[in-house]
Amino acid sequence: MATAKTGEIALRPVNELDIEAVCAIDEKLSGQDRPGEWERRISYYLRRDPELSLVAVEGKKVVGFMLGEVKAGEFGLEEPAGWIEVLGVDPQCQGRSVGKKLLEGMLAGFKARGAKAVRTLVNETGQKELFGFFEAGGFKSTPIRTLERKV
Amino acid sequence: MENVRSSTLPKKYHDAVVRWGQTFLPDYPLLLDNWEKFFPHDKRHELCAYRQMGMCDEIECGTMKGKPKFHKANEMTPELADHLLKAVKAQASTELGSIQQHQLTLARAPEEVDQFWVLRMMAEELRHGYQMFHVLLEDDWAAVSDTKGEDMVEEILQMRTGSHVLGAFNVDFDSFVDNIVFCALIDRVGKYQLAMQKVSAYKPMAESMPPMLQEEAFHLATGVVPIRRWVQSAAKEEGYVGMDHLQKVINKWFPRGLDMFGDERGGGSNVKMGLKPMNNAEAAKQYTEEVQQLVSDLNLRYLRARFPKLSRDEAQERLKRIVEKGDAVEGVGPDNLLRLPHHSFFRRRGIHAYQMIDIDGKKVETLDGFKSHLKSVLPEAYATARDMTKFFELMGKVVHGEVKADDAVHILPNLSRVGGVCPCSRAVRWVVDEPQKSNGH
Numbered sequence: 001m002a003t004a005k006t007g008e009i010a011l012r013p014v015n016e017l018d019i020e021a022v023c024a025i026d027e028k029l030s031g032q033d034r035p036g037e038w039e040r041r042i043s044y045y046l047r048r049d050p051e052l053s054l055v056a057v058e059g060k061k062v063v064g065f066m067l068g069e070v071k072a073g074e075f076g077l078e079e080p081a082g083w084i085e086v087l088g089v090d091p092q093c094q095g096r097s098v099g100k101k102l103l104e105g106m107l108a109g110f111k112a113r114g115a116k117a118v119r120t121l122v123n124e125t126g127q128k129e130l131f132g133f134f135e136a137g138g139f140k141s142t143p144i145r146t147l148e149r150k151v
Numbered sequence: 152m153e154n155v156r157s158s159t160l161p162k163k164y165h166d167a168v169v170r171w172g173q174t175f176l177p178d179y180p181l182l183l184d185n186w187e188k189f190f191p192h193d194k195r196h197e198l199c200a201y202r203q204m205g206m207c208d209e210i211e212c213g214t215m216k217g218k219p220k221f222h223k224a225n226e227m228t229p230e231l232a233d234h235l236l237k238a239v240k241a242q243a244s245t246e247l248g249s250i251q252q253h254q255l256t257l258a259r260a261p262e263e264v265d266q267f268w269v270l271r272m273m274a275e276e277l278r279h280g281y282q283m284f285h286v287l288l289e290d291d292w293a294a295v296s297d298t299k300g301e302d303m304v305e306e307i308l309q310m311r312t313g314s315h316v317l318g319a320f321n322v323d324f325d326s327f328v329d330n331i332v333f334c335a336l337i338d339r340v341g342k343y344q345l346a347m348q349k350v351s352a353y354k355p356m357a358e359s360m361p362p363m364l365q366e367e368a369f370h371l372a373t374g375v376v377p378i379r380r381w382v383q384s385a386a387k388e389e390g391y392v393g394m395d396h397l398q399k400v401i402n403k404w405f406p407r408g409l410d411m412f413g414d415e416r417g418g419g420s421n422v423k424m425g426l427k428p429m430n431n432a433e434a435a436k437q438y439t440e441e442v443q444q445l446v447s448d449l450n451l452r453y454l455r456a457r458f459p460k461l462s463r464d465e466a467q468e469r470l471k472r473i474v475e476k477g478d479a480v481e482g483v484g485p486d487n488l489l490r491l492p493h494h495s496f497f498r499r500r501g502i503h504a505y506q507m508i509d510i511d512g513k514k515v516e517t518l519d520g521f522k523s524h525l526k527s528v529l530p531e532a533y534a535t536a537r538d539m540t541k542f543f544e545l546m547g548k549v550v551h552g553e554v555k556a557d558d559a560v561h562i563l564p565n566l567s568r569v570g571g572v573c574p575c576s577r578a579v580r581w582v583v584d585e586p587q588k589s590n591g592h
C-alpha cells in the first residue's frame with residue numbers, strides 16, 4: 001500500500017478499507033455520518049475501475065479522496081469523457097494542495113483511459129469554493145445546462 | 152481496461168473449463184440473466200484470458216534485477232521454471248477451489264444483492280483459473296520441466312475441496328457468513344499474491360496480474376461491505392449475524408490466511424529469482440496490519456451504531472479504552488467487540504505449525520485442553536467438520552511424537568487427488584479431444 005512520509009502527500013487508488021476514512025472526512029465536512037452511502041459509492045467504483053478513483057494519504061492516514069469514472073454515450077455525448085463525481089479533503093489538510101494533487105492524478109488516469117474531456121457538476125452559487133477549485137484547475141462552464149423540475 | 156489483450160484457450164481446454172463451470176458454478180446463466188439488474192452498465196463477464204500490455208520489460212528484483220524478463224519458458228533455468236510452475240498451479244487451484252467452497256452455501260445468502268455479488272465474484276474466479284491455464288498452455292515447458300501444461304490443467308480441474316494445494320481451500324463452508332468473511336480475509340491474501348507476482352520475471356505471468364487484481368478489488372468489497380452492515384445490525388440487536396459468531400468465523404479463516412503466505416522463514420528464493428518482491432514474513436506482516444485495520448473499523452462501526460449519540464472522536468476514545476484497558480463501558484467490553492486472533496493460533500504452516508497455541512498466543516498443555524479451546528472459539532459446525540477431524544488426527548500424532556511438526560506441514564491435504572483417471576473412479580476427464588462423452592469411460 002502506498003504510504004507517504006509525514007508532511008508529504010501521496011496518491012493511491014481507493015480501496016474497500018478506505019470506506020471508514022472517507023466517512024470520517026465526509027462527516028467533518030457535512031456533519032453527517034453516512035456509512036451506507038460511502039459503502040455504496042466506493043464499491044461502485046471498485047467494481048467499475050478500481051485503479052482510477054484516488055485517495056490522498058499522509059503517512060498511512062487518508063486526508064482526501066476523489067471518485068469518478070470514464071463514461072461514453074452520456075447525454076448523447078459519444079466520445080469517452082471522465083466524470084468526477086465527488087471530492088473531499090480533510091479540513092485539517094486544506095490549503096496544502098491536496099485537492100489539486102488528486103485532480104492531477106485523476107486527470108492522468110482519465111487521459112490514460114482515452115477520455116477526451118473531463119466533466120463535473122457543481123452548484124455555482126451554493127458551492128462557490130468548489131466552483132473556484134475547478135475553475136483554477138482549468139475547467140470552464142459549458143453551454144450544456146442541467147434542467148430540472150419538481151415531480 | 153485500456154491496453155489489454157484478450158484471448159481464449161484452444162477449444163478443447165476452453166470447453167473443459169466451461170464443463171467444469173456447469174458442474175461447480177451452475178448459477179452462471181442466472182448471473183448473466185441478471186447482470187443488468189445488479190451491475191448496470193458494467194462490462195459483462197467473459198470467460199477469457201486478459202493480458203496487460205506495456206508492462207516493465209526488465210526483471211524488477213533479485214539477483215537478475217535489470218536484465219530482460221523471460222518471454223518464453225525455455226529461456227529460464229529449470230529451477231526458476233519449477234518455482235514458477237508451482238506458483239501457477241497453486242494460484243489456479245485457489246481460484247477453482249474457492250468456487251467449490253462458495254457454491255456450498257451460496258443459496259443461503261440472506262440478501263439477494265450479496266448473493267449476486269458473490270456469484271459475480273465466483274465467475275471472476277473461474278476467469279482467474281482460466282487465466283492461469285492460459286499461462287500454462289500458451290508456452291512449451293518441455294525444455295525446463297517434466298510436467299506438461301496439459302497434464303497440470305487436467306490435474307487442477309480434478310481437484311476438490313480436500314485435495315487443493317493450499318489448506319484454506321480444503322475447508323468446507325458452513326454458512327453464508329463463511330462466503331463473506333472468506334472474501335474479506337482469504338481473497339485479501341490473493342490480492343497480495345497477485346500484487347507480488349505483478350513483478351514476475353516471467354513476463355506472461357506479470358502481464359496476467361493487473362486484470363486479475365482489478366477484479367480482486369471488487370472481491371474484497373464483496374466481503375467487507377456486508378460485514379460492515381452486519382456489525383451495525385448486530386449493535387442494534389437485529390439482523391443475521393451476531394458479533395460472537397462473526398468472531399468465530401474470523402478465528403476460522405485468519406489462521407488459514409496467514410498459512411497461505413507460507414513459512415515465515417521462506418520466500419527468499421522467490422525474491423532472489425525475481426518472481427516476487429517480498430518474502431513471506433514481510434507480506435504476512437502487511438496483511439496482518441490490513442486485517443487489523445478492518446477489525447478496528449468494524450468495532451468503531453459497532454460502537455457508533457450502538458451509541459448513536461457519541462461523536463466519531465468519542466467513539467474512537469471509547470474503543471481505545473475498551474480494547475487497550477479491557478474496560479467495559481455501558482455494557483460493552485472487549486468480548487462484545489471483534490479482535491484478531493494471535494498470529495501463532497491454530498497454524499498449520501510455518502514456525503507455529505502444529506503447536507497448541509490459544510487465541511491469545513498462550514501455549515495449551517494438553518491435547519484435550521486444546522480441543523476444547525478450539526471448540527469454544529470456532530463455529531460449532533466447523534468444530535466437527537472433516538477438516539477438523541483430519542487436523543486433530545495429525546495433531547495427536549505430533550503430540551505423541553509419531554510425526555514431527557515440520558513433517559506434518561507437508562501431510563495435509565492427505566489427498567483424494569486424482570492424477571489421470573482411474574477406470575474405476577467416478578471422476579470425469581475434463582479435457583476431452585472429442586465432443587463431450589457421457590463420462591470419461
Ligand SMILES: [Fe+2]
Pocket residue numbers: 246275276279341363367
Ligand atoms: Fe481470484
Ligand SMILES: [Fe+2]
Pocket residue numbers: 276338341367370
Ligand atoms: Fe478473488
